[in-house]
Amino acid sequence: MxxxxxxxxxxxxxxxxxxxxxxxxxxxxxxxxxxxAGHMAKPIIPLETRRRAVELVLGGMQQKQAAKQLGVSVGAVHGWVRAYRKGGMAALRL
Incomplete structure (x- = not known):
């Protein structure tokens, strides 16, 4: 490190x-x-994109489709959905 x-x-x-x-x-x-602490950059993908990805998946869209639509990785969408399920929308700010 x-x-x-x-x-x-x-x-x-x-x-x-x-x-x-x-x-x-x-x-x-x-x-x-x-x-x-404090030296790492904030997430480069806007909160609105993360929120939209979660909404699409919760609305029935496959994670792969949501990722493609928003121009992000499937892994990112998976992580955001998992974070949301554990901590709600506040978890997406981290």
């Missing part, structure tokens, strides 16, 4: 340089580490 903060590299560049872990995994580790 130190490489991310000691160089101008992005998380994707750090992962490419090291060969592990995935970018998402590195970002989760950074987000959970209190030493780096």
């Amino acid at each position: 130190g490489l991310y903060f000691t160089t101008p590299m992005t998380t994707a560049q750090v992962v490419e340089h090291l060969g592990y872990p995935t970018r998402q995994c590195l970002e989760r580790w950074l987000a959970m580490d209190s030493r780096y």
